[in-house]
Amino acid sequence: MPRRVTKNITGIPRIEKLPFHDAWVAFACVRCGMLNFVRIGTELLSPEEAYQTTRWKCKKCNYIHSRKSALPFKNWPEEFVKANSVHAQRFWQAFFRILTEGPESYWKQCNTCGRTLQFSAFSRHAGWGPLERQMECRSCKGVINARLNPLRTKEQLHESSIKRRIADMLLEGENEKIPFNDLFKRFNSRCFKTGKPLDIKDRKSWAIDHILPSKHLYPLTVQNAALLSKDANDNKSEKWPSEFYTNSELIKLAKITGANLSLLSRKTPIINPNINVNACVARFLKVRERSNLSKRLKELRDLLMSYDLIDKLSEKNKQILGL
Numbered sequence: 001m002p003r004r005v006t007k008n009i010t011g012i013p014r015i016e017k018l019p020f021h022d023a024w025v026a027f028a029c030v031r032c033g034m035l036n037f038v039r040i041g042t043e044l045l046s047p048e049e050a051y052q053t054t055r056w057k058c059k060k061c062n063y064i065h066s067r068k069s070a071l072p073f074k075n076w077p078e079e080f081v082k083a084n085s086v087h088a089q090r091f092w093q094a095f096f097r098i099l100t101e102g103p104e105s106y107w108k109q110c111n112t113c114g115r116t117l118q119f120s121a122f123s124r125h126a127g128w129g130p131l132e133r134q135m136e137c138r139s140c141k142g143v144i145n146a147r148l149n150p151l152r153t154k155e156q157l158h159e160s161s162i163k164r165r166i167a168d169m170l171l172e173g174e175n176e177k178i179p180f181n182d183l184f185k186r187f188n189s190r191c192f193k194t195g196k197p198l199d200i201k202d203r204k205s206w207a208i209d210h211i212l213p214s215k216h217l218y219p220l221t222v223q224n225a226a227l228l229s230k231d232a233n234d235n236k237s238e239k240w241p242s243e244f245y246t247n248s249e250l251i252k253l254a255k256i257t258g259a260n261l262s263l264l265s266r267k268t269p270i271i272n273p274n275i276n277v278n279a280c281v282a283r284f285l286k287v288r289e290r291s292n293l294s295k296r297l298k299e300l301r302d303l304l305m306s307y308d309l310i311d312k313l314s315e316k317n318k319q320i321l322g323l
């Protein structure tokens, strides 16, 4: 069922019955250099198994890649290339290790363009197959995302504010109360960006920076709050922390708030991996008698799709949302 759903969402046909969880080995022929593919399936080979048991034949020149083969290098000394020589064994051990030493050594087929591509051509999808990668390659994913989230026009900017609003609604109930006194104490009553002293009583002169933005589904928590002057906060806006704070500021910030520095310092935003999508949707569905429900649901669906969160929904919630 999920296959068909995805097809409808993206408008891009998937290649039917393609075993996109299967791992492949891709190797350049030792004799002719031809790139060969071997389908391994969902049980990965260990380097030792591969070394001991496999015989991979080159499609072009028929050379057999096996520990029992002599090496085809004409200009190497004879005792190095002889089958079963120590040198040849060392070569084959490393040859098979390179191809199988971890999930990232394997290749995988994209069910959208059909190509067999290296591990890094796919984004992560926890729990999916032995390689835990998505079913489409990143290039195809780019097309899918472009369709879901096309280049920004005025309309798109409007959509981005909708996204922000929906994200805020989803987070309701996850946000913590931020006691102002404690916040000022933690930040020494100064703007964290500019160092300007701030007056807790002049509420218009300061703001709480939602360090990891709500747009990416991070709730406001004590750990995720920084004290900024109003101006600095306007500049920060919805920027990802590393786009606004310098490295040494990020380190200082993590020390003050206890936030995860590797997350703060990421170069590119990431949707909150800990967000409980189902709880958010449940809350979302309880809201507002007056609002236009069908429009809200569409906005919610669009947001979940563009954030790649559909797979995290329970079957029931998928059904409710018409997915």
Ligand SMILES: [Zn+2]
Residues within 6 Å of the ligand: 029, 030, 031, 032, 033, 034, 058, 059, 060, 061, 062, 063
């Ligand atoms: Zn060959």
Ligand SMILES: [Zn+2]
Residues within 6 Å of the ligand: 110, 111, 112, 113, 114, 115, 136, 137, 138, 139, 140, 141
């Ligand atoms: Zn592809």
